Amino acid sequence: MEPSDLGLLLTLDALLQEGSVTKAARRVGLSTPAMSHALSRIRDRLADPLLVRAGRGMVLTPRAETLRPQVQALVAEARRVLEPEQPFVPAKLQRKFVVLLTDYVLAVLGASWDRLLCEEAPHVALRMLPNTPDDAALLRDGTADLAIGIYGTLLPELRLRPLLTDRFVCAVRKDHPHIGKRLTLDEFVKLDHIQIAPRGKPGGYVDDMLHERGLSRRVARAIPYFHSALYLVAQSDYIVTVSERVANLFAEPLGLRLLPPPLPLRPYALSMVWHPRFDADPAHSWLREKLLRAAKQTASDTHVHARKHLDASDPNSGTAHRRVTKNRSR
Secondary structure (H helix, E strand, O other): OOHHHHHHHHHHHHHHHHOOHHHHHHHHOOOHHHHHHHHHHHHHHHOOOOEEEEOOEEEEOHHHHHHHHHHHHHHHHHHHHHOOOOOOOHHHOOOEEEEEEOHHHHHHHHHHHHHHHHHHOOOOEEEEEEOOOOHHHHHHOOOOOEEEEOEOOOOOOOEEEEEEEEOEEEEEEOOOOOOOOOOOHHHHHHOEEEEEOOOOOOOOHHHHHHHHOOOOOEEEEEEOOHHHHHHHHHOOOOEEEEEHHHHHHHHHHHOEEEEOOOOOOOOEEEEEEEOHHHOOOHHHHHHHHHHHHHHHHHOOOOOOOOEOOOOOOOOOOOOOOOOOOEOOOO
């Protein structure tokens, strides 16, 4: 299609809507001879007369009648594309967002975020999916709109905004038979552990810290979900090293005892990540702003020196690496 074809499309729409060369010319601001010349070009292009004499007026040919609604729709769509964007009104927003996250995010921020969204945009839909090793790729190709997790080095074009910080505690059932008033490192390594591993990978920050001390632990169960891990701890003699905010939510209902870890585990930062194609999208910006507000309402306190990701190559403590790390196992 040549640029001049777009002009012919506007001319054709005027001719088909008015059924008159004179009226069509007036509609688009052309002279009658110029419109007649344009009609001649369109007739040659389409191999159809389009408008034919019928007494003192003109009528559309069958081909023209078929084209009339199609051309009108195309012109209307083109005009909408070129019109200034309408002011963003959340109450009118009808859109589905795909968000990658863990059940930790849903437990800590989900209710607050949902309430804020419903108050302003009741027709918005969220499809929440588990984080994957390919979060960055899913954001890049548009499969996901937003990802929430523990991220270190990312693809250079992605945007990252911290949401909250958290620290680790150890959780056991209140009547655990092998733990006294405090948890010692010797007791810690002798116990059977539950590892919260959203992606099912062995090892993690706790194991790295133990390895530095020439120690190791036995991971008896690796579980991808925070709530399920805490529930199993409440029914057994296992121990789990878990994020404090989610542990505090379930400690009382599940009858759990929370203890300081016998290792110097640093706090970490939870962030949201998105692709820059959405930087100027008012709906996406609104979604992110509501998540930030939910984090401020629910977890406004911060932890100093929070790590960006949970492995030995944290850029804050050692040599940075170039791969992406997300929600690494505890």
